[in-house]
Structure formats: C-alpha cells, structure tokens
Amino acid sequence: MDVYTSIPKESKHSALIKEVRILFLNLYCGIQLLAFRRHAIDRITVSYDQFILLLGFYTLTALVVSYAATPNPVFDLSGLGYLGVKLLIALVVGYVFAKLTGDQSDLLRILVITYCVLPALYLISFALLAYLPVTVLVAGYVAFIAWALAVCFYIALQLLEWNKAKAALIAALWLGASYPLVNLSFSFWYEGYDEDNELAAYSTGALHEVNQEHVYYSQYRLLNNALDPIKPGITGVNDLFFIGFGSDSSQDVFMKEIEHVQRVMDERLGTSGRSVALINNLKTLDTTPLASSTNLRIALKHIGSKMNPDEDVALLYLTSHGSMDHELAVQMWPLDLNNIRPEDIRAYLDDADIRWRIILISACYSGGFIKALQNEYSLIFTAAAPDKASFGCSNENEYTYFGEALFKNLEDKPYQFVEHFIQAMERIRQRERYENLTPSEPQLFIGNLMKEKLKLLERDIVSSAAP
Template identity: 40%
Template sequence: MTEDRRTDMTPDGPTEPPAETASDTAFETQPYTAQDSAPAGPVTLRSTLSRFRSDLYGGLRGACFLRSGFEKLDSTPLSLVLLIVADLVLNLLVSLLLVGRGGNFSFYSVPYFLFYLPLFLLFGMAGRYLVHRPLAISGIAAALVAFSIPIEVCHGILEWLAQWRPFERLSDHLAAPHYYRFFGWWLAAALLFLLRLEGPRGVARRLRLVLLFLVLVAVPLYYYQRGDLWVSKEEGNESGALTLTDEVLTAQNRLLDEQLAPLLPGRPGHPDLYFIGFAGDASQDVFLKELSVTRQLFDTRFGTAGRSVLLVNNPQSATALPFATVGNLERALVRVGEVMNRDEDVLFLYVSSHGSRDHELEVSNPPLELKQVTPELLRRLLRKAGIRYKVVVVSACFSGGFIQPLQEDGSLLITAADATHESFGCGFGENYTWFGEAFVGDALRSTYSFTDAFEKSRDTIRKWETEKDETPSNPQIWAGKEIWPVLKRLQKELEQRGAK
C-alpha cells in the first residue's frame, strides 16, 4: 500500500516515526500537536485517487488478515467519504446485476445499510483517547469500511454463482443465520486491525479498545443486518410493509381471543374435525390466499365452522386476523386440545410458508422479529396440547424433513415435498401454491378421504412438473397405525352429512 511518510512534531523537534517490528509489538504513544493533522501537501485529484486506490488495496489486505496500512490512522475525512460512496455504489451495482433492471431501489434499506456509520464514528471518538491520534475518528472508520468492501465482493460472487443450478445450494449459506459467517470474517479482520494499531501502549489499553469495539459496534451490527439497495419486486412485501399503528396493535390484542373463545366443544359419539391454518410468510399474498380458501372449504365441506382458527402474517389482514407466530400457534393448539373430544375428534393443521434445506419454516412479518418453526418445535407444541389424533399438512420447500420428527401412532403427515427438494407455486400474484391448488383447490372438493386426496394431488403435481420440466418435488405421506380407524369414522360421518 502507498503510504505518506510524514515527520511527527514533538517539543524537541522532528523525529522519524517508530519502526515496526516483525512481531507487530513496537507500539509507542507520541504526543501530538495541531501540525500532526495538517496535510502533507496540496490535495489534488491525482493524489486523492492515488490514496483511494491505496485504501481499497489496504481493505483487501486487511480482509486477508494482513497489515493494511490503516494502522497508522492517517486516513482523512475525505478518504472515509470516498470509501462510504464506494461501498454504496458497490452494493447497488452488485444487487442491480443480480436482480436486473426489473427491480426497485429500496429506500427502506438505506437506513439499515448506513446504520454502521454512526457506530463507527462513535467508536472512533471514544477510541481516540486510547490511541492518541488526531485522525483516529476518520482513520478507524475508514479502515472498518474498507475491510467490508472485499467481503461484499466475495458475497456478491457467491450470490451470482448460486443462481446457477450446479451451485444452487450456495443460496442457503448466504442468508441468516449463515450470513453471520461473513460478519464473523469482517469482525475478525477488524479485531486484528485494532490490536495492530500504532498508538495504544500496553495490553490493558488495547483490551479496553477491543471491548469498546465489541460493545459499540459489533453487538449492534450483529442484530441489524445490511440490506441490498436494489431489490427485486419479489423481495418486497407484495401487499406493502406492515405498519404497527395503534389500530393494528389494538386489534392484535383481541383477534386471537375472538377466535379461540367461541370454539365449539366436541360432541360425544360424533367425530368432529378442528382446523388450524398457519400462513407464515408476510412477503407473498399466496399464503394468505391459500389458507383463507382452505379454511372456507373446511368450514363449509368438512364441518369445521365454529371449530376453526386462522393465523396469518400479511399486512392486508393485520386488523382482521391474528398474526402467525409461534406463541399464537401454541395458544391455538392448547385451546383446541381443551375443547375437543380427544378420544374421537381430529385436528387438521395446515401450515404454508417458505422452507429451507435445514427444514425450517419461514415465519416473517417485518418489522417484527419472529421465531421460526422447526420440526422439533412443532412436535413439542403438539405434545404440549395433548392432541391425540391429528392430520398435519406442511406446504413448503423441503417440508419432508417434518415427517420423521412428527411421527406418532395417532398422526397422518402430509408434505408438499420430500426433505431434499423444492415445491413450486409460491410466486407473486398466485392464488395457490402448486400443492395447495392440487390438494385443496381440486382433490379435497371431490373426496372426504385425506389419503385419497393426497394420491390424486400427487399425480396432478407430477403432471405439472413434467410439463414445466421441473425437478420432481416428491410430496410425502405417512400414517400412524392408530389414525386409520379414526379417519374412517370421520370420513363416514362427513359423507353422511354431505348426503343430507
């Protein structure tokens, strides 16, 4: 890296700056005067660009855990501004190339993107008294920004590769929680930089500097991820962003109680069906639409009117339906377990959302921070509710991972895909996912048998996948030995009601 060699001014006259040792341990605290911060010469366009190139190269070295040149803390505010602009432009260009011109500039992401800046400046102000350098504020901030630029480039390259089928598994390692691997990379580079700074004398002072960094910078950034400045329409909420107004908060306080309190009890001698729908992802309306139609079908055809609950994450329904959260799902399951006849009634739980290869169902409703649904969590909730007989349908990619953990003698389990493949149809503007359309929109309208409906819908989905040249999703089904006679009695009861 190109470095400006300057003479430090002391009361005794000019002295050359202390030499660096191979072990990086020769740190000396030098008194400074106002002349230290004076520029070495006139600032020209050529010198500015030369320094900017050196800063970028230093950022690359720092990200590779090498000495970057920023350790001298001589970066000016102009250097910091140029690096911030470069960071913004890089993110915008990378996201534009990945998304294409059909995307939108996300003004919502700008505050999150620049959230680091006041943190870096605050840390620089606090750390200045430990490093005794006049340019510590801009010097520290410039280094931390510069280290992030090559890491952002690496992240962008991996995202580009993930768009190609041979590398599609990379996509699972580019979002939370795997995102934090990149954050950890930057954090390690930053900590090493702080330990190499020229200025702080003694181990105790350097440890205080590191502690300040962890408290003022690392912890806040851990909880606030940077977003892309150019996003596809698919990345935004189809119905817009949720606004937590007084009206929404007041409604949510009562909506779940209004659904749970009037649930009808089971009738001895008559097997009844209870329905709980869970639409987990607020970003796409297809989950709201699919679950709304499913509930209506079950209320009218399968007799769940007065025995159904619908939980939805979507800005459209924020004042009409309770949010789909783990806490609300737990309350709904417990309430159904209380009112149903556990020896003959059946719960039909239908969950629809995005799924990951780690078999985690997306539960999102920004700006809320919500807990995700895993197979183990769902199993605990069902067991806590004490519901003996249940049909659990999971409509999501890789949903087959829910089969084995949920297996019980009194359960029928249906998933839209196996544990290693995606399901299809969760696009913008859609009314159903492919599985939802085949299972709910078609098959369940002609039979009261859930297993027959599954077989018919699986054949339909295979046909669609062949026509679209898609990789088979392989919907799955599993039934415990105790559920068969219960479902037969329920089917007979429903057929008799339908014949009247």
C-alpha cells in the same frame, strides 16, 4: 520468424482438439460400461489431462442440467461442496483400489473411469427417475441404485482380473462412502422467489406505517375473536377441527391459500365453527391473528380444550417458505418473529392434548419435518422431500402447487383422505413434469392407528354433510 512462431500455436490447437476428441470417446466408453460392454474399459484413455477434462465436463453437465430444471434459478455454492465430496470419495476408492493391485498408477485409472461414467448416470437420474409415476418411484430408485452398484462391481471385476472378492469390496466401499449423498441433490441452483409484494410495500411506505406495539398488543383481542366462537366436539362423533398457518408476509399466496383452504374445509369437510386461521400479511394485520409461534401454541391449546381427545381430529395446515435445515419461515416485517421447527409443532400438539393429528405442510424441504412429528396417531403430508424444493410460491398465485392439488376444485363425492392425497401427489408430479421442474417428491406418512381413525372420520364427515 512468423513461420516458426506459428508452429507451436498450431500444435497446441491440434493437441487441444485431440484431447477433446479423446474426451468424447471416453464418455462414449463410459456409456458402454453402463450397458456392461466388456471391452469398453480397454478403450478408455487414461491421462491427467483427461481426468481434468472429465471432471470439468461432469461439473458443466450438473451446472447446465440443474439450471434448466430450476425455476427462477439462483446460484448456490453448495454444488461445489457436493462436487468436492464426490471427488474425495473417488480418491478414497481409487486409493484402496491401487493398494489392492499394488500399482499406484491405478489411482489415476480409477478416477478417469469413474468420471467417464458419472455424467451419464447424472443425466439418467434427472431425465428418467424424476418422471417416474409415484406408484413406482421407490422401486425405480432401488433399481437405479442396484444397477449403479452392479456397474461398479463389473468395472472393478475387470480391473482386478475377475477377483470377485476384491471387486465386491470395492463396490461395497463405493456404496458405503456414497450413502451420505443419497438424500442430497447435486445442483448449483436453488429456486429464488420474487419479493414484489414486499418491495411494493416499501415503495408505498406501508411498512413504515406498521405500529409494532399496536400489532403486538392487539393479538389478545384478535385471538379471542377468532377462538371464542370455536364449538366443542359432539360426543359420539369424530369431529374435524382446522388450524391454518400462513406465516410469510413477503408473498400474498400464503395468505390467499389459508383463506381458500379454510373455506373449503368449512364448506366441504365439516369444520365450520371449528376452524381458525393465523396469517402474516399487511392486509390482515387488523383482522386476523398473526401466524406466530406463540399464537400457534395458544390456538392449539384452546382447540385442544374443545376436542374430545379420544374421538376428534385436528387438521393443521402450514404454508410458508421452508429452509434446508427444516425450519418454517415466520416473517411479518418489520416484526421480529421466531421460525417454526418440527419439534415446536410436536410440543404444541402434545401440550394441547391433541392426540389425532393430520399435519399438511406446504413448504420447500418440508419432508424433513416428518421424523420429528410422526407417531401412530398422525398423518403427515408434505409438499416436498427433505432435500427438495416445492413450487407455486408466486405473489399472484391463489395457491401453492401443493395446496392447489389438495383443495382446488374438490369433486362432489365423499372425501377419502388417503386416496385424495395420493391423487394430489400424482397431480403434482404430472404438473412438474409438464413444466420441466425438478420433482418436489411430496412425502406421505400415515400412522397405523390413524388408518382406522380416518375411516371413522370420513364416515362422520359424510353424516354431518347429509341433509
């Protein structure tokens, strides 16, 4: 009896080993297809078992690689949504393909071939594109998309008996259906951040000592103290004004960053007497206005009244946590404050009659602010692309990575905004590569009219700094 019962177990074990071997052979054939090896497609084994194994391998690849690339990873179910949409796209393409060939079994064939190729494409996008120099990043992505499209066309061409028109249709369908996923990252993890500062505040009872009514009613006095000393711009001079906004009290880095940046701006870029800081932190509740939406509107309105709208430039620096729906976190527990949207910032600047604007945003997903804020009079520099996280939000840090690249250890030479910002992008890229982080991909937009204004501003900053 023992002999007979052992046979099915051994058979199942052998069958599993065989399927795994076929899996890796299929993956190898997928790599060969990426290199346009003509006969690789004929060596791919098509079966339902292989489709499930390949789908699982692709999922596991994304799970492991995105985990390794994410600091302090926290599991994110949105990766399953991306996987599901990708599978749906493959099903649609496979359905159309089967209709073109008239063979329903070709649906399974195209699914298996697709998932033979996808793991290698995913690894290449993480391992190579993520570390391209900023100067060739766009060209690299364009080349990658063109290559992937060529592979798709080459596969379809072979499967459709070298019918170029039908192969082009399949390639175009795949590209069009996949386009909505271009700006989304396939990851099962997002970067978490510690809440040591907040927890420490709870443990010491500091949060319970916050008198909310006192904090709210003290804002009038604190704003007056901060805004009254603001000097007006000098006629005939392109003066620079600074507004710092550190709006998340859960970590000290945002408070410290605003304090450091304001000091650098005052000492090096001529904003002394024309700068104001708004901060959310337990340590500054009694000395500094809150970084709230209302206070930002009031501060910008006051500064706008001191500026010559034709000459002067306002530099707004915002640092906080950002969300995937492109809002800037505004937190000062136990107060209930509104988050900031890009539309709010634009409305406040417009209402303040501030025409010339340099807007720097140190937050995750901050590239999503650019579309709503951009115009010909603006420079916008964000710490991350619309779908990317930025780094450095640790309680013990003095700066975020973005702020450090921009303002720590400025060289003692005339300041040139665009050149300095491009150098900061490269420093961030190198640091993320060294620390094996998923690239944040900082975004820089410069309006056409702002390009000329920056030259005038840089000239007058140098003049004001001269003895």
